[in-house]
Amino acid sequence: MTQTDICHCPVTLSSSSALEDWNGVVLGVLSHGRETPNHLGRLMEAEPDFAMGYAARGLFCLMTGRAEVIPAARTALQEARRSxxxxxxxxxxxxxxxxxxxxxxxxxxxxxxxxxxxLRALPHDTVSAKLSHGIRFMLGDSQGMRASVERVLPAHGTDHACRGYLLGCHAFTLEETGEYTLAEKAGREGLTLAADDAWGLHAVAHVYDMTAQPDNGIALIDQNTAAWQGSNNFRYHVWWHKALLHMERGELDIALGLYDAQIRADKTDDYRDISNATSLLMRLELEGMDVGLRWEELADFSEARVEDGCLVFADLHYLLALVGAERGDAREKMKARFARDAAKSGEMAVRVDAPGMAALAGLNAFSEGRYDAAFLNLAAARPLMSTIGGSRAQRDVFERIIIDSGLRAGRYDATAAILRDRLAQRGGTIDRFAATRFYKLNTARGIAAQ
Structure with a gap:
C-alpha cells in the first residue's frame, strides 16, 4: 500500500500509525531530534518488510562515522534488498x-x-535533500550542498510542511560559501517556520562566528532554546558554538566552564562530540590557557579509535586528543595506519593520502615543537583541507595551528599570506584571533628588522 508522507512523497506503508512514525523519522532527521531512533524502531516492528526503513537504518549507521557499525549497515542492506x-x-x-x-x-x-x-523526480522530498546535504557535508562539498538545496528550494513553497528545515540547510550552505548576509536572512526565516530546527539555528551561529559578532551569536542561542534543547547530541555542538563566541569576547573561563558543564556533560565517544571537545581545548591552549587533565578522557576514547579510519576529519580530532595527552604510542599507530590506508583505493583513501598524511605529520610536528616542519606540512595540506569534511568553523582549529606554527618558525611572509586568506574567507572581518596574530607578526617582524 502506498501512502503520502509529510514531504508529499509516496511511501510503501500499510497503516496510518506506521505513516505517523515514518513522518516522525523524517521530522527527527530534519530537526536532529532525540526521538528519531524510537520512531524508526516502532516503524520497523509494525512494518518488518519496509525496505526504505532498513535502508534508512543503514545510512544512519554510516553517518555516525564509526567502523564498528559497518556490519550493522551491511545487515540493513541485506534486509532492504530482501524486502x-x-x-x-x-x-x-x-x-x-x-x-x-x-x-x-x-x-x-x-x-x-x-x-x-x-530529487530530480521529487524535488519536494525534503528528507532526501537532507540526506544529500549530510553526505556532502561529510565530503566537504560546500558548493555541491548549496547547488543541491537551491535546485529543490522552489518546490518547497509556503505550503510545504518542511520548508523551514530546508531554509536552515540553505542558510548553512550560504554561510559555507561566504554569503553571510543571505545566510543570516535564510536561517532566521527558517526558524520562524521550524522553531525546532537546530541545524538552521547553528547556521546563523556560524555566520556570527565568521563575522566576529559574538554578542549577536550568544543572544541568538539564548533566545532560541526551543531549536536545540530537544535535539540529540547535536545540542553539544550548539554549546560548542556558544563557547567559541565567548572566546571571541575574550571570556576564556566561560568557554572552559561550558566545556565542563555542557559540551562534555556526557562522556560520549561520538566523533562529533570528540571533535567539539578536542578543538575547543586546542583553541584554549593556543591562547595560553592550561586545560589541566581534560585531555585524558578524550585520549582514552581516541586511542580506541586509532584503527577506525572512517573519516579523516574524525581521525585528526582524535589525534588532537592523543597529542594533548602525550600518547606517543597511539600517535605512532595512527601514523602507520594512515600510511596503510593511503595506499588503498577508494574515495576515503584519496583523502587520507592528501591532505591527511601531511596534516597528520604537521600536527605531530607541532606537538613536538618542530614548528618549521609543522608549518610546511600543514601549509601543504591546507588547500585540500575542506575535503576532509566538517565546516569552516570546525576546520579553523587547523588554520590556527598553521598560523601559530608559522609565527613560531619565523616564516612571517608565508604566515601573513595565510592570515590574509583566512581574513578574506571571513568577509574581511578581523576576529580576535586574527587581531592578536597580526600584532604578534608585526612585533616579530620589527624585532627581526632590528
Missing part, C-alpha cells in the same frame, strides 16, 4: 537502497548522485 525483492516498492525507496550500497562500497559520491536522481 525489495518480495514487495513492490517505489523508485525513491529503491534509490535509498542503492545509495546505501554505493556508500558501503566506498563510493559516497555515487550515493549522493543516486539521491540527486530521486
Amino acid at each position: 525489495a525483492s518480495a514487495n513492490r516498492i517505489t523508485t525513491r525507496e529503491q534509490g535509498w537502497i542503492t545509495a546505501l550500497a554505493h556508500w558501503l562500497d566506498g563510493a559516497p559520491t555515487a550515493a549522493v548522485e543516486v539521491i540527486e536522481q530521486i
